[in-house]
Amino acid sequence: MQSIKSVAVGPLNARMTFHSDFCEKHTYTRGNKDVVKPVRMMILNGKVVCPRCELEADEKKLQRDLESQIEFSQRTKNFNTLEKRSMFRDRTVSRATFDNYDVSEPEETKNKNRMMDLIKHLQQGEVFNIFLQGLPGVGKSHLGYAALKALNVPPDPDNPKDMGKSCLFINMEEAASAIKDSFSNKESKYTEPYVTQLMGDADYLVIDDLGAETGSEHSDSRASDFIHRLIYKVTSARQDKATIYTTNLTSKKLYQMYDSKLVSRIMQKQQYIVFKETSDKREMELPF
Ligand SMILES: [Zn+2]
Incomplete structure (x- = not known):
């Protein structure tokens, strides 16, 4: 300089x-x-x-220029959360937008439009959760990430009070294995408190593939204690914020995997987007 x-x-x-x-x-x-x-x-x-x-x-x-540069970079921290802190199982999801969501079936068009409509309500300041439910491969994660892209607003450079919005995409299986790794790897930053806080703090959060972290989608085993703790704390911290869930599981299966109190919590203030036509009707015993 x-x-x-x-x-x-x-x-x-x-x-x-x-x-x-x-x-x-x-x-x-x-x-x-x-x-x-x-x-x-x-x-x-x-x-x-x-x-x-x-x-x-x-x-x-x-x-003054230096101060405003520092201040602006602190304000853009929120905006950069999505790219810098998200945890993916499949990195290609990070390229997902509403525009590149491939629509081939009427249900997909309907669900995409509904998602876009719900996002508009969130942008207007309403608070509710969105539950994307259906079998794998129907693009639930894609729609979840596309929603975050739309909600991720940079701060207004001319308004020093505007902090922008922070969005975060967390694949549950990735998060669970990172936390598990941190139990024995003391160098890891992905400790249970770190991940819990990250997920609690984001203005908009996608919890991707809920249930997959238990590895027990096809068995009757239950989620481990630390997963229960994580979801319990995250949902507590997010009572006034919108959370988007994606899951391959039926509600019945979720009740088998997690404490019923926890599932009831997750189901609060939910707007459902269900892919029924692409799903196995015998599996999907949906209460709605
Ligand atoms: Zn002078």
Whole structure:
């Protein structure tokens, strides 16, 4: 970075001529007194200026620019959460938008439109959760991520109070295995408290593939204690925020896997988007 002196003095040297006036604004301290030290004015590009005043103004402007850059980068932290903190099982999901959601069946068109409509309500400040339910491969994660893309708003550069929105996509299986790894790997940052806080803090969160983290989709085993703790704390922290869930599981299966109190919590304030036509009707015993 160029020093303040060289920025200011460079052009001064180029075309400076002394002027007969003096600037009387500058003082120095002698004893306990401020003494005026007159500074010879100069002609710079045809204008009479005080070089000290010019230098001080430049310095202040640099300082202000630097402060506003720092402040803006802190404000964009929220906006960058989606890209920097999300946890994917399948990284291609990070390219998902509403535009590139492939629609081949009427149900997909209907669900995509419903999702886009629900997102508009969230953007207007309403708070509810969205539950995307159906068998694998119907694009639930895609729609979930596309929703976050739409909700991820950068801060207004002209409004220092605007912090933007933070969005986060967390694949449950990834999160669970990262946390499990942190139990023995002391270097890992993905500790249970870290992941819990990350998920609790985001303005908009996708919990992707709920239930897959238990690895027991096709068995009757239940989610482990730390998963219960994680979901319990995250849902507590998010009572006033929207959460989008995707799951391959039926509600009945969710009740087998998790505490019923926890499932009831997850099901609160839910708007359902269900892929029924692509699903196995015997499996999908949906209460709605
Ligand atoms: Zn001056």
